[in-house]
Amino acid sequence: xxxxxxxxRLEATPLTPWLQTLPRRVNRALLESPHGDWPRWQEILxxxxxxxxxSVDLNVGAVRIGDSGDxxxxxxxxxxxxxxQLHPWRKGPYRVFGxxxxxxxxxxxxxxxxxRHIQPLRDRLVLDVGCGNGYHCWRMAGAGAxxxxxxxxxxxxxxxxxxxxxxxxxxxxxxxxLGIEDIPKDLEGFDTVFSMGVLYHRxxxxxxxxxxxxxxxxxxxxxxxxxxxxxxxxxxxxxPGRYAKMRNVWFLPSCSTLESWLKRCGxxxxxxxxxxxxxxxxxxxTDWMTFESLxxxxxxxxxxxxxxxxxxxxxxxxxxxxx
Numbered sequence: 148x149x150x151x152x153x154x155x156r157l158e159a160t161p162l163t164p165w166l167q168t169l170p171r172r173v174n175r176a177l178l179e180s181p182h183g184d185w186p187r188w189q190e191i192l193x194x195x196x197x198x199x200x201x202s203v204d205l206n207v208g209a210v211r212i213g214d215s216g217d218x219x220x221x222x223x224x225x226x227x228x229x230x231x232q233l234h235p236w237r238k239g240p241y242r243v244f245g246x247x248x249x250x251x252x253x254x255x256x257x258x259x260x261x262x263r264h265i266q267p268l269r270d271r272l273v274l275d276v277g278c279g280n281g282y283h284c285w286r287m288a289g290a291g292a293x294x295x296x297x298x299x300x301x302x303x304x305x306x307x308x309x310x311x312x313x314x315x316x317x318x319x320x321x322x323x324x325l326g327i328e329d330i331p332k333d334l335e336g337f338d339t340v341f342s343m344g345v346l347y348h349r350x351x352x353x354x355x356x357x358x359x360x361x362x363x364x365x366x367x368x369x370x371x372x373x374x375x376x377x378x379x380x381x382x383x384x385x386x387p388g389r390y391a392k393m394r395n396v397w398f399l400p401s402c403s404t405l406e407s408w409l410k411r412c413g414x415x416x417x418x419x420x421x422x423x424x425x426x427x428x429x430x431x432x433t434d435w436m437t438f439e440s441l442x443x444x445x446x447x448x449x450x451x452x453x454x455x456x457x458x459x460x461x462x463x464x465x466x467x468x469x470x
Contacts (some may be wrong), residue, residue, distance in 0.1 A: 148177065148309060151320045156294060160272055161364065168331060176324040181302065181464040188306040192313070196222045198244060200314055205289025207325040208240065208255035210282065212314050215245025233307050234437040236441035238282040241311065253350075253429045254282045256341065257372065262463050264315050264420040266368050271338035272328075274362055275344040279308035281322045288320045292339075292385065297322040298329070332359050343372035352398050356412040363469040369414065374399050375463040380407065384457065391444035391453045392461060403464050414467035425460040 150173060159165055161287070177185075200213030215223065227246045239250030269291035275284050278297030281304075287295045299305065299322060308322040340362050349355040359369055376384045376400035390396035400408065402419050409417045427450075430441040441460070446452040451459050 150321065150323075152318060156318065160294065162272065162296075162334070163292075165331060165334060172325060173323055173331045176300065177302075177380070184465070184469075185302050185306075188233065188303060190307055191232050194225075194229055195310060195313055198222060198226070198227050205285045205313055208253075208259075209242045210239070210285050211242045211249065212311065213244040213245060218244050230310060230414075231435065232351060233303065233310060235438055236280070236307065237304070237434075237436060238279040241282070243311065243314070249433040249435050250282075251433060255286075256429050257449075258283060258286050260421045260423070261370060261372070262286075262290065264466060265370055266462075267341065268339060270295075271337060272300070274294065274337045274340045276327050276340065276342045276359065278304075278322055278341075280304045281320065283309070283341065283343065284308075284320050284322065285311075285315075285317075286342075288317060293319065295320045296337075297373075298325045298327065299427075300324055300326045306331075327355070327358050327362075328341065330358075330362055335361065335364050337362050337369065338364060338367045341370045342373075343370070343434060346371065346373040346394050347399055350397050353399070353408060353412060356408060360412060360414065360469055364396060364470055367469055369409075369467045369469065370463075371409070371465045371467065372462060373405070374456050375402050375461050377401065377461065379403060382429055386455070386457060389455060390391075390457055391441075391455075392439070399458075402465075405465060409465060409467050413470070415470040416466075416468040418466050419463060420466055421464040423462060424460055445455075 154166060192241045198218050201217050204211040223244055226275055236248055236250045236256045239248050240254050241248040268287055270293045273292045273295045274286050275297040278284055280297050281297045284295045284297040302324055304325045305322055340359050342359050346352050376399050380403045382401040382405050382416055384399040386396050407419050432440040444453055445459055453459055
């Protein structure tokens with residue numbers, strides 16, 4: 148993967164200081180500690196057929212790359228077989244040369260819940276933390292962002308992004324195989340930072356909020372989406388073991404608790420713009436993600452509880468400003 152053109156785009160932005168460490172960290176992620184399947188995923192990327200889309204639409208629920216008429220049936224069959232080998236597809240949906248990729252998450256529903264509330268993304272430098280295969284990055288670019296940087300340390304998601312990027316060839320969007328700890332402290336280079344579905348995976352949620360804050364320029368906006376519980380001030384759930392079969396869930400605060408955390412970390416204009424229960428229509432198994440999903444994580448006799456007897460997933464979206 149050649150990121151040099153992307154690095155050059157960073158040179159003309161407030162993110163320039165990041166270039167002192169960024170190439171080395173990316174190379175280390177790709178070369179020094181690769182996932183065991185990384186060579187196989189690279190081979191899939193090399194075998195993708197050379198197709199050119201007649202159009203790309205980033206402003207529809209199923210992000211669209213080309214049409215079925217842009218390639219013959221044989222090339223489309225090869226493309227679908229290769230894309231399916233990058234299983235599981237978590238975030239989406241997509242439609243690639245007429246091939247519908249039905250992902251585990253209806254990520255477009257989350258986007259619709261937040262897009263009308265956030266500050267306009269036009270001409271902004273945007274960071275998406277824990278971006279997965281970059282679905283929301285594409286939607287951010289469609290909303291007019293000047294540059295979108297997604298970070299996710301899981302190489303499968305990076306490979307999925309690269310497979311789609313091969314055909315989109317959008318120079319202002321990139322997903323890097325990094326975590327937020329790879330961003331320099333006090334970079335203060337982004338106009339908007341998204342952290343969606345990450346906070347509850349962090350052992351120290353307050354540290355995560357401070358890391359997000361350090362990425363933002365003054366006066367810029369944080370969009371935080373995370374699991375929450377119903378409850379009052381100072382209430383938070385710390386699962387004694389797994390939560391919805393997940394091992395790495397540490398803190399699920401009430402909305403008022405999360406608001407107080409954001410304020411304690413120095414954010415201003417903190418506001419809750421959406422709270423809802425996650426449904427089995429929004430998160431489910433598909434033929435592109437055949438593993439267990441939300442229906443398997445809930446108590447079969449009481450869908451308001453997880454299989455562990457804990458409150459079923461609820462998600463909230465907060466906006467906040469770095470003063």
